Amino acid sequence: MFHASQSGSQPVPIHSFEPIGGSVDVAITTIETSLAALKEASSLMSRIPYISPVAGLLLQVLTMRDEVKQNKEEWGVVMRKLGRVAGLVVNVGESCQKYNLEENDLPPGLRSILRSLENDLSGIESLLKQSAEIGYIRKALLRKDLLRKVKQYDGELSNVLQTFQAELALDARFEQIAERRKGIPAGPSGPSNVITSIPQEPHSPQIFFGRDAELAEILQMILIGIRGSRPARIAILGPGGYGKTTLANAVLTHPQVQEQFGGARYFVACESVFSSGALLVELAKMLGVLDGGSDASWSRIHAAGDMRHSVEELLTRVTALNSVTLLITMRGTMRPGQTLWTKPALAPLNTLSHDAARDIWEEIGQNYDDAAEELIISVDYVPLAVSLLAHLAQATSPALLLKEWNQNQTKFVQMGQTHISNLEYSIQLSIDSGRMRANPPAKDLLGVLSMLPDGIHTSQLGRFKEILVEMDILSNCEVISSKYKDSLQNFYINLASSNSFEAQPKYHAEMVLEINNTKAILFDLLKSNYGNNSKLVEAIITFTYFHVGIGDHSDKLISQTVETLQQRPSDTSVLIRCLQAWGRLYFYASDIENAKVKMQEVEGLCLSSPYNNSSLHAEVLRNLSELYLTEGALNEAEVSCQKALELHKIANSVLWQANDHKGLEDIFLRLSRLDEAEASYTEALKFHKIANSVLGQANDHKGLGDTFLRLSRLDEAEASYREALKFYKIANSVLGQANDHKDLGTHF
The missing domain is CATH 1.20.58 (Methane Monooxygenase Hydroxylase; Chain G, domain 1)
Known part of the structure; x- marks a missing residue:
């Protein structure tokens, strides 16, 4: 965020009643002073109703002095903060009196803080009454619970104070910065109880590749805004890890920006901001009007309700200042509403080009090879992932990193626990964002999509609406509703079980379209304790023949299935059929040697199996015959085919006997044994007629x-x-x- 110029009134000093030291006696003395100030402002109570609970609470504290002293260490901290709260409330009352303001004239953010404050004070008052009414023994038994509540209110008061101070001082600080830029001597520095801090300075990125076009576009928008009547309002959008913050820092530290804005360039880190109150505190700290951290409970309290709109309202207050040039980074593709963004708007960031990703790796890791190439492709050229992997490659070879990636995916891509050093943490920030929390169906859909590597094709939306019937739009990535999960699993198992040779054209096209999603679902089911294991394995066998038939010769799914079956008690015939499908996959991939190894392994299982499945054994022998025929080993091919024919006779399989005779025909023709070939063709024709x-x-x-x-x-x-x-x-x-x-x- 940058500042150009701004004029306005000087800030009104804020009353301070903060006691010095830590004793409860000093705190109570300060409370009495605060109460006196409140009594003087009693005429304002009817107009600003929030002062009344404060006064009532302070009176209660004074009458319960002994109770407070019994837990003096914990209550002493609360007492000091109550003194400061009283001072701030009096300040609001005096300002309202001075400018003849009604309650609704106060800024929405300030009204929200006062309402929250009233709730906290009422809770503290109730806690004090509870402590006063119970007996000594019961009080001792409940001491741990009482102290926990005291500490809870202590934390909430800390955050109320920070946000309260920020709200009252923020606009005044903007005015001071604007006047300094214009060369006007600044007025009073603000309230004496506001501790100024050194704002966080933007830093120039050391490694910056692939974003030159976006950088040039943003610089042009900023410079045009300065020369025109309206400063730029720019949002850098994109998923987590796409380099939004890096690009923003490159803008802030660019020589042209430094020349135009000088020291009036401010960077607000918002990775831990989940509410308008928390954002307000960060703005105040950035502008030097507030110091210290903000307790996480404040963010949780103010995350309730329509959080997105309150943050957007705060941005609107900032952009209402004609002197401010605003540059924000935000996950997603939607800009905050209520702000008129500079047009044409900056397009959301895409992943890097291949060359830019390679440049990042070579700049950091300096050991780019084929494994590194596969890694950057595997992470889709996402800047954060490429950068983290390149840093890891400084100590570990790309080949070992690739092996680790294939086993653990995003879990090992980390160098710390921040959004810029941990890939999973960055992803989790997107999942936990305000917009995701405000739209539960979106999170459900994300859970669905996490199971489908190819996503949902637009032509299939109608089908998925039937499956996800209760989703408003068409868990956490790791936890998806069992209802949706079961529906997806059933859909893809049924799809995988479809016989591609008998499927209607539209279903065959759907099977092709969904091939990667089907693989992903079947893989997940293999790893789980799926109830109907036989149905799952049958689906995988059928699906293997299908994807082989369209030229996909990947054996990962069928090999994992075989490994799983070998580790569990299972039907030998099922294992035989899986190994057979694996061997056929190698055959169609022209990997004859591996195909023969698998088929010989299958034949060994058939011979050693206590279950005499002659039809299955015969199929395996026919597969072996084809392999021998392909190799030119005609005698071995004939022997296997004759054995298959004998087994099919035992099984009384008419069609298979016809096919066996057809197989012998081809062998006899190649051996130039023409009379035997004629006889085999005649036999095959007889059985094909019977089988119609x-x-x-x-x-x-x-x-x-x-x-x-x-x-x-x-x-x-x-x-x-x-x-x-x-x-x-x-x-x-x-x-x-x-x-x-x-x-x-x-x-x-």
Whole structure:
């Protein structure tokens, strides 16, 4: 925040009744002085009703002098603060009398403080009465609870005093700074009981990459505002860790800004600010009208109600001063209301470019390699994450950091416990922000999105409205409502269980769109104690074949499933099917060696399993036969296929017997054993007819045509090709028809 110029009246001094020393006797003497001042101002009580409770409380304290002395150490602190409260209230009353002000003429912030003060004073009065009425023995038993309440009110009074002083002195301090900038001698420095402090100085960022365009845009907005009639009002928006504070400091310390504003540049740190009262105190400390910390309980008290609007109201008071240029940083993409922001507004910050992220790493870590490259990509080029990882890389190699990242994600990316040194802390600040607390459904939605790495596609919003039926918009990231979680899990398990070959086109497209979200949900369920484990594993097996079919050969999900099953008591047949899916994944990825290792492992399990599942064993043997055929090991392929055929005969599987005969046909053709190939095709055709497989019959006729062609039996070859064409038309196989026409055209 910057100051240019401002004129106005001098501040009105604030009465002070703060006692010197720590004794209760001195405190009570001061209370009597305060009471005298209050009695003198008694004519104001009807107009400012907050003085009456203060006077009543002080009278009660004086009549209970002995009780106060029994707990003198704790009550002494409270007494001193009550004296200061009395002085401030008298000051308000005298100002109202001097300027003929009514209660509603007071600034909203001051009215809010006085209301809060009345509640605190009433509570203290009740506590004193309670202490006076109970007997000595009971008082001894309740002493711990009474002292806890005394300390609670002590903390609240401390914060009331700080905020009260800030409210009364802030506008006056603005005026003094403005007059100093104009060369006008400053008036009285303000109240004698306000301790001035050295404001926090902005510091120039040592590492600054990738924000030059935003810096230039902000500087232009500020300079145009100075030359014009209205100073700039700028909000730097963006998620946590995107470098908003770094950019703001770069602006504050830029030579052009220093030349224009000199010493009237002020930086207010607000990471611990959750209310307008707390922000007011920080402003006062920044301007040098208040010193000391603010107890966290004040923030919690004033966070209640519509906190966002009260903060926005305070910003409006600041921006109402025509001498002030305002630059704020704020998480999110919405600027505070009630303030007319400079247009065109600064766009919310994006992540860094790849080159800028690399520059940051090289400037800090100086050991950029392939692992570092993968790390900056993994954190989406977020400035804070890149910077913290680069600092960690000074002591740990990027390769080890990458391994740690894959295991622990954001938990290990930290160098301290502040929002600029701890990635999880920065994220938590966003979750705990006022706007999030004011909108519980937004937090629920964030919990939902935390489970879905690809988010929710706009084309799928209708589907998710059915799942999240009670959410006003379409937990903490770690704690999401079980109702929403169960709905999401059921949705994605059902989606993963869909047979992609039988799914309607719209569902197949949805499965493709949701592939990463589906993986994430299935991964989470594997790690949990999901009730229906068999349904989960079946869904994972089906989903593995689906994502392999669209060219995604990642084996992380299926490998984790196998590892989980091996660690728990489980059905051997389920483990076999998972290993089989894993082997098929390698096969389709053209990793034949690993595919063969997995399939041989599966065959070993089939042979050693006490459960005689001949159909499953036969499937595995057919998979092995395909692998051997791909390698050119034709004899091994034939042996495996013959074994599969025998097992399918035992299982009486008609369709699989047809497929086994078809597999033997292909092997015999490659071995040039044409008579055996013809016999196998004939057998396959017989079983495909029984199974009513139109496409199977088409392929068999096509295979017979190829065999007859090699045997130079051209008439039979042509007849087989034409028969195949008929079945391909029935099956609506465009590719099959095309190949048949090609064969007919080439050979006949």
